[in-house]
Amino acid sequence: MTVRNGSRTVALDGPGGEFGDGAAGRVPDVVPVRPLRRPGRWVATVVVAVLAAAGIYSVATNERFEWDVAWEYFRSEQLIDGALMTLRLTVFAMAIGIALGIVVAVMRQSGVWLVERVADFYVWFFRGTPVLVQIFFWYNIASLYPDLNLGIPGMDPWLSVDANEAITPLMAAMLALGLNEGAYMSEIVRAGLLSVDEGQMEAAQSLGMSRLRALRRVVLPQAMRVIIPPTGNETIGMLKATALVSVVAVADLLYSTQVIIAMTFQTIPLLIAASAWYIVMTTVLSIGQGWLERHFSRGALAHPPDPFWVRWRTTMTRFHAPRPVQRTAATEPDQVEGGPR
Template sequence: MIPVRHWGQWVATVIIVGLFALLVQSVMANPNFHWDEVFGYFLDGRVLRGLGTTLWLTVVAMAVGIVIGVIMAVGRQSRNVVVSGAASAYVWFFRGTPLLVQLIFWFNLAALYPTLEFGIPFLDPFFEADTNQLITPIFAAILGLGLNEGAYMSEIVRAGLLSVDPGQTDAAEALGMRRSQIFRRIVLPQAMRVIIPPTGNATIAMLKTTSLVSVISIGDLLYAVQVIYSRNFQVIPLLITISIWYLLVTTILSIGQHFLERRFRRGDRRAEQTYFGAWIEGLVPRRSNVEPAPVTVAIPVEGEHR
């Protein structure tokens, strides 16, 4: 067999490598990047504290979003029209308005309600608090990020629930299982194969979306460098510094997502390689559970015709 010559691939490879080399030379040789400033502030205490705030906000907002998403996804599948309508209205509102607007709205909630009261209508309130003291900037950020993410997570969870064969639910009901048991033991474990990949992408997106909280004066990673370059005017070097941090953290999250997906896709031969799966599989040896097939050797008996 004569192999086919893929001349177009070789030409494309040469062009891409040449352009990449020109880009690297341009970036490294340009003194306006100020690489000494970039790596000089990389481990600065203010930058590290901002990074810690960004990671903390990402974890808390995703936890709130996942809990709300599961509740809204189950509510949208409810047979009760009021429950399903309320869940649909929630998703419609928080997906239809910009996240930045929601953050500013929660931060300025005291303009509408100077005092927050909770209790039974027409009776004395059980709880009363000043809105400015209750809705702090960090609490406003959690509300804005978590409620917005809950609307998107509800669609992710709902897609995973709909991917499970409804016949399994019917079979479980025939066995006398309660709906809560069916959801926890049958539907949700199978739906996780569909839920995990977009949830990982949503977590990475949330990490970068937290930069919006800088508009309400929260000391995240972006706000920390804004304070620094407002004094030394090194805007581009400091933006490169936080870009490197974002790339580093998203790379770690992507690797974790790959292993998590591989765990939930055990036994699924249709599973495809994920974002970093191609080279991770080469770095981490994978143990095969398939036993080699026995080899049978036929030995001719004396006098047997071949």
């Protein structure tokens, strides 16, 4: 009988067997496995640890950061209100963007020429202009349309409102961020829909479902596994993009920080406090994204992604690759010639 040891085939029967005491056909209990030496990883770990420790020590001992002042501003009512406004802007802008993204993505796959071209123009226009320009445009929309009318052209409008009253700075910010995000979300949703096999739609329609119902009940839930990760990334990007609305005097986190800086001239501590709030909110959104990814990965992946805190703990406690597990010859019958296959 022979056993494959790596790239060699070793005879076990007879006195010349590599593992043996001469007993014919005897299989060793344990095949020794030696871990691969990787000294470069240990060197890199030491170098990175030293540099990280030096950076942390420098930041912690530099009195010019004024950590105590930054902590006081972090807990101040003005920055808390600004952080809540930032969250509200993010939620409403993403709600507008996701709704528009789904509609535009379906329009681009409708098969109707005019509908597809209108959707293409929307994506082309809003992806081609900077979001800051769009904020200024909506903020000054009253210069083009003093009155916003709803109705049939050539007839008396059904509804007419003053643009200055309807398009407040907050409304202008939400419209600009939401419409701009809708163009990007349409591409994300379209990619998710294309990732689902066409046979799913055909099977749903063969069961009597309408195309819209099949899209909502069959195709879209399967596409969510592809849509969720980039959507979470867009949400985090939107959280930080809300800082642009400070140019139209919306009292978000950055605007509140700038107001306090103008009164106290304590620039560095206030910027540290604002950055800390952004990091806290981004971390919460990342945890929510991980939960959604695990929820929509059920049944699709054999091993759904671990929760955020598990990945963080594993990353912080593992400094090298796991060592290979020793394998017994009894548990690998395929390695013995003549064994079961």
